[in-house]
Amino acid sequence: QVQLVESGGGLVQPGGSLRLSCAASGGIFSRSTMGWYRQAPGKQRELVADITSGGSTNHVDSVKGRFTISRDNAKNMVYLQMNSLKPEDTAVYYCNARFSLSRVYWGQGTQVTVSS
Numbered sequence: 001q002v003q004l005v006e007s008g009g010g011l012v013q014p015g016g017s018l019r020l021s022c023a024a025s026g027g028i029f030s031r032s033t034m035g036w037y038r039q040a041p042g043k044q045r046e047l048v049a050d051i052t053s054g055g056s057t058n059h060v061d062s063v064k065g066r067f068t069i070s071r072d073n074a075k076n077m078v079y080l081q082m083n084s085l086k087p088e089d090t091a092v093y094y095c096n097a098r099f100s101l102s103r104v105y106w107g108q109g110t111q112v113t114v115s116s
Contacts (some may be wrong), residue, residue: 001026002024002025002026002027002097002105003024003025003026004022004023004024004095004096004097004105004106004107004108005022005023005095005107005108006020006021006022006093006094006095006107006108006109006110007020007021007022007023007110008020008021008110009093009110009111009112010111010112010113011113011115012085012112012113012114013114013115013116014085014086014087014114014115014116015084015085016085016114017081017082017083017084017085018082018085018112019079019080019081019082020036020079020080020082020093020095020110020112021077021078021079022034022036022077022078022079022080022095022107023076023077024076024077024078024095024097025076027097027099027105029073029076029097030053030073031053031099032053032097032098032099033050033051033052033053033097033098034050034051034069034071034078034095034096034097034098035047035048035049035050035051035069035095035096035097035098036048036049036050036069036078036080036093036094036095036096037093037094037096038089038091038092038093038094038112039091039092039094039109040088040090040091040092043091045094046060047060048060048063048067048069048080048093049063049067049068049069049080050069050096050098051069051070051071051078053073055071057069057070062088063082063089066082066083066084066085067080067081067082067083068080068081069081078095080093082112085112085114086114087114087115088114089112089114090112090113090114090115091111091112092109092110092111092112093109093110093111093112094106094107094108094109095107
């Protein structure tokens with residue numbers, strides 16, 4: 001059974017940093033595209049960044065230059081380093097694993113709050 005468990009969220013002041021981690025189990029994650037999504041109150045869930053099995057990354061414009069996604073296939077881990085955080089980054093952040101169009105898995109989410 002595929003499981004994704006996020007950690008590393010919390011409360012941080014504007015301009016601060018956090019590193020989110022996602023521990024994956026129950027599948028061959030080296031073959032999947034892994035991603036981070038977020039959902040703010042009253043808004044739809046949106047892509048933040050993703051990384052292919054080959055290591056190619058994609059970051060949405062609003063986080064480019066501030067966030068960095070990475071993965072460690074040997075440990076079945078994916079990370080999101082978040083720097084220069086802004087209040088508008090406040091959201092629940094979800095880890096995502098995509099093996100195919102029909103095989104997509106989600107973690108439970110971790111809260112990130114950026115506030116002074």
